[in-house]
Amino acid sequence: MTRHAHRLPRWQRRSLYVAGAALLASGVLWLVLHYSAAAGELPHPLEAWAMRLHGLASFAALFMLGVLAAAHVPQGWRLTGRQRRAGQRGTGLALCILGALLALTGYLLYYFASESVRPALGWLHSAVGIAAGAGLAFHQRRKSRETRMN
Ligand code: HEM
Numbered sequence: 835m836t837r838h839a840h841r842l843p844r845w846q847r848r849s850l851y852v853a854g855a856a857l858l859a860s861g862v863l864w865l866v867l868h869y870s871a872a873a874g875e876l877p878h879p880l881e882a883w884a885m886r887l888h889g890l891a892s893f894a895a896l897f898m899l900g901v902l903a904a905a906h907v908p909q910g911w912r913l914t915g916r917q918r919r920a921g922q923r924g925t926g927l928a929l930c931i932l933g934a935l936l937a938l939t940g941y942l943l944y945y946f947a948s949e950s951v952r953p954a955l956g957w958l959h960s961a962v963g964i965a966a967g968a969g970l971a972f973h974q975r976r977k978s979r980e981t982r983m984n
């Protein structure tokens with residue numbers, strides 16, 4: 835097995851990064867608009883646009899998680915049975931769990947959040963989202979360190 839044998843096809847890697855970057859950017863923009871000191875009585879008009887972009891990017895991201903579930907995850911799981919790549923199994927599994935939590939908390943935010951639970955649920959959802967972004971960077975950084983060691 836060569837060290838690049840488990841690289842994602844370029845369209846998958848790019849689509850995942852574009853969707854992930856759009857989710858983070860639109861989520862953080864919404865938080866800044868909503869909670870900044872400059873926020874007035876009425877919601878900032880850009881808040882709705884930030885969520886429209888966020889909703890679009892979240893469908894794309896869930897589609898990409900489905901694409902990865904078909905090949906990357908099962909192949910990666912077999913590959914990481916070996917000691918040397920065991921770390922990637924842990925971070926990969928964490929990414930799957932964080933993705934599921936994002937879908938669940940996003941769904942609750944959209945359909946069930948009453949005004950009293952919404953702020954806490956929104957912060958929880960955002961913290962999971964930021965952790966997933968960091969987790970993705972870490973999932974790959976191990977790979978580049980390993981590549982340098984080879
Ligand atoms: C249990 C689940 C998973 C396992 C076992 C796993 C395993 C791996 C392995 C072994 C690599 C290294 C490839 C190499 O050395 O070239 C890798 C790369 C990568 N993984 Fe995962 N992974 C999992 C889940 C995920 C998930 C859920 C995502 C996305 C949210 C993801 C995104 C990536 C990306 C972007 C790369 C870099 C690919 C590239 O450079 O082309 N993985 N994964």
Ligand code: HEM
Nearest residue numbers: 857858861862885892895936937940941943944956960963
């Ligand atoms: C797969 C990933 C994600 C999915 C499926 C997802 C889904 C959703 C959904 C469905 C909503 C509700 C939209 C609405 O009420 O109009 C939402 C809101 C939100 N999301 Fe995400 N999201 C994801 C990632 C992220 C990330 C990475 C962040 C990073 C900061 C984030 C931050 C937010 C914020 C701040 C809100 C508004 C919270 C509120 O209304 O109180 N999301 N998300």
